[in-house]
Amino acid sequence: MAAGGGAMMHLVASDNGIPGLDRVPVWFNDPSNYWGPDGLLVRIRDHLAFTVVIVLLAIVIALPIGLLIGHTGRGVVAVAGVANALRAIPTLGFVLLLYVWLSPSITSRMTIPYLVPRGGLGAFISVLIVLVLLAIPPILTNTYAGVQAVDPAVRDAAKGMGMRGGQVVRKVEFPCALPLILSGIRSATLQVIATVTVAAYLPLLGGLGRFIADGANNLTNLQFGYPAMVGAGLVVALLAVLVDGLLNLFQRFVVSPGVSGRFSTKRTEPTIQAAMEAQLTN
Amino acid sequence: MTSVWRYFTDHQSDIMGWLWTTVWLAVVPVAVGLVIALPLGWICNRYRWTYPPITSAAGILYTIPSLVLFIVLPGILGTKILDPVNVAVALTVYTLALLVRVVADGLNSVSLDTLASASAMGYTGRQRLFAVQLPIAVPVIGAGVRVAAVSNVSLISVASIIGVSQLGQLFIAGNVDNQIPPIVLGLIMFFLLAIVFDVVILLIIRVLTPWQRAAAR
Numbered sequence: 001m002a003a004g005g006g007a008m009m010h011l012v013a014s015d016n017g018i019p020g021l022d023r024v025p026v027w028f029n030d031p032s033n034y035w036g037p038d039g040l041l042v043r044i045r046d047h048l049a050f051t052v053v054i055v056l057l058a059i060v061i062a063l064p065i066g067l068l069i070g071h072t073g074r075g076v077v078a079v080a081g082v083a084n085a086l087r088a089i090p091t092l093g094f095v096l097l098l099y100v101w102l103s104p105s106i107t108s109r110m111t112i113p114y115l116v117p118r119g120g121l122g123a124f125i126s127v128l129i130v131l132v133l134l135a136i137p138p139i140l141t142n143t144y145a146g147v148q149a150v151d152p153a154v155r156d157a158a159k160g161m162g163m164r165g166g167q168v169v170r171k172v173e174f175p176c177a178l179p180l181i182l183s184g185i186r187s188a189t190l191q192v193i194a195t196v197t198v199a200a201y202l203p204l205l206g207g208l209g210r211f212i213a214d215g216a217n218n219l220t221n222l223q224f225g226y227p228a229m230v231g232a233g234l235v236v237a238l239l240a241v242l243v244d245g246l247l248n249l250f251q252r253f254v255v256s257p258g259v260s261g262r263f264s265t266k267r268t269e270p271t272i273q274a275a276m277e278a279q280l281t282n
Numbered sequence: 283m284t285s286v287w288r289y290f291t292d293h294q295s296d297i298m299g300w301l302w303t304t305v306w307l308a309v310v311p312v313a314v315g316l317v318i319a320l321p322l323g324w325i326c327n328r329y330r331w332t333y334p335p336i337t338s339a340a341g342i343l344y345t346i347p348s349l350v351l352f353i354v355l356p357g358i359l360g361t362k363i364l365d366p367v368n369v370a371v372a373l374t375v376y377t378l379a380l381l382v383r384v385v386a387d388g389l390n391s392v393s394l395d396t397l398a399s400a401s402a403m404g405y406t407g408r409q410r411l412f413a414v415q416l417p418i419a420v421p422v423i424g425a426g427v428r429v430a431a432v433s434n435v436s437l438i439s440v441a442s443i444i445g446v447s448q449l450g451q452l453f454i455a456g457n458v459d460n461q462i463p464p465i466v467l468g469l470i471m472f473f474l475l476a477i478v479f480d481v482v483i484l485l486i487i488r489v490l491t492p493w494q495r496a497a498a499r
Contacts, residue, residue: 021357088432090439090472093453097465100456194347201443201457209443212349216444219363229444230357233350240345 018219018226024234027227038210044235046206049114050199051192054128058135058188063181066143070177071169076144083137091130091198098126099202120204127199134195135188142184146177175256182251186244193240208232208239286470289463297452301471303366304449307438308479311370312431315377316423322378323385324411333386343379348372348437352444366448369441376437377430384426388419417490424487431483435476439468449475 027033034040069075103122111117116124150173158172174181200209211224211232219225252260290297326333351372356363359371392415400414442450452468455461488495 016356016360016362018356018363088436088476090436092439092442092450093465093469093472096453096457097469100460100462100465190345197347197349198440198443212353213443229353233353237346237350241342244345
């Protein structure tokens with residue numbers, strides 16, 4: 001989309017009635033789009049604050065349940081079924097159902113800095129419930145799968161050393177399952193960052209979705225219309241990639257070297273299998 | 283429930299139009315995505331060095347929020363912003379991103395003994411791929427297709443935020459009129475659509491894997 005794209009974009013823009021993508025860099029170059037209460041920076045801050053609250057709540061709910069069913073092995077089928085069903089929920093529909101249903105009974109004008117403006121509590125709670133429910137399945141399924149994948153010999157050794165059930169969970173199963181748990185948290189976080197944009201369909205809630213929901217009513221406007229929607233969308237995508245990278249880094253720090261195998265001295269030796277594979281694929 | 287049914291009968295023509303759009307938005311991207319993912323996944327499996335770059339590119343594509351793709355695509359394709367084609371292309375991209383890896387892993391999961399036997403029986407490389415490797419990979423690929431199909435169905439309604447007309451409009455209508463019945467109707471219809479779609483895919487997998495039932499006997 002680099003050199004030579006400009007003229008084509010212009011042609012395209014007059015075709016579909018919206019400003020071309022060449023207006024997006026112009027939008028990013030305008031400092032007035034960054035500052036102020038409706039600027040990019042405040043909305044990025046709100047977006048991240050909302051994401052953090054949702055993911056933390058989801059972890060608080062999903063992690064103990066996941067550890068418990070992973071440890072006991074009970075209820076796996078039921079939980080897996082519920083988790084899959086939650087995945088199929090159309091987010092927007094569920095949010096709006098709760099909003100239309102709950103908001104008349106929520107009259108509190110309470111505000112929470114970065115999260116809830118005056119009168120936005122009903123909208124906030126609706127979005128919060130749905131997004132927490134959306135973030136639970138990846139964390140939950142990865143947690144119990146991680147615990148179940150722990151080598152039974154390791155678990156038996158821990159019991160043989162005299163650990164109680166709770167100690168086995170905390171000192172053995174949790175650290176061993178940590179890579180998988182963290183990758184569940186990563187995918188939940190990515191999903192939430194992407195889906196918080198849906199919150200902006202409701203009035204009063206901020207975050208980067210505000211640019212998108214507002215822009216849809218004002219497409220041709222060069223400052224608030226299509227260029228702002230694409231700009232904000234690109235920032236959401238960028239945030240997702242950045243956060244994914246950060247969590248990946250975090251994972252390298254907190255996972256025990258013994259589990260991740262980073263300091264492993266084992267060398268993988270070429271096996272007959274590998275040799276056969278090499279032959280077959282040639 | 284009666285008010286939900288009444289809403290349906292009162293707005294039947296609108297809803298049937300939306301349903302039709304939603305159905306093709308659910309089916310076509312999964313089919314097209316699979317058709318593109320098969321050769322790409324095969325390349326990942328056949329030339330191992332292509333596996334890391336292709337699957338990580340697919341992973342990055344998958345992190346792009348759906349709403350963002352719905353918005354950016356009109357600028358790239360020159361379509362109108364409310365054109366359902368944008369949604370179809372975006373969902374195709376997601377299906378492809380998810381399935382490339384699944385196809386590669388599925389083909390890779392076929393045991394080398396099986397492949398060696400096929401070669402020993404005189405299958406050429408191409409015959410072995412289509413008559414042995416691909417059929418055996420169907421359960422793995424099929425599981426991936428089911429995940430893609432169900433998550434696509436739930437993504438379709440997101441397009442309502444910018445106003446693309448499909449069953450998600452029921453949610454918008456409920457919000458605008460401050461009414462619960464259209465929202466419940468929308469949730470029920472999306473849910474049924476996901477189930478029907480899932481069952482159809484399950485049936486197709488079943489037809490394509492007759493040996494699984496033969497072994498069970």
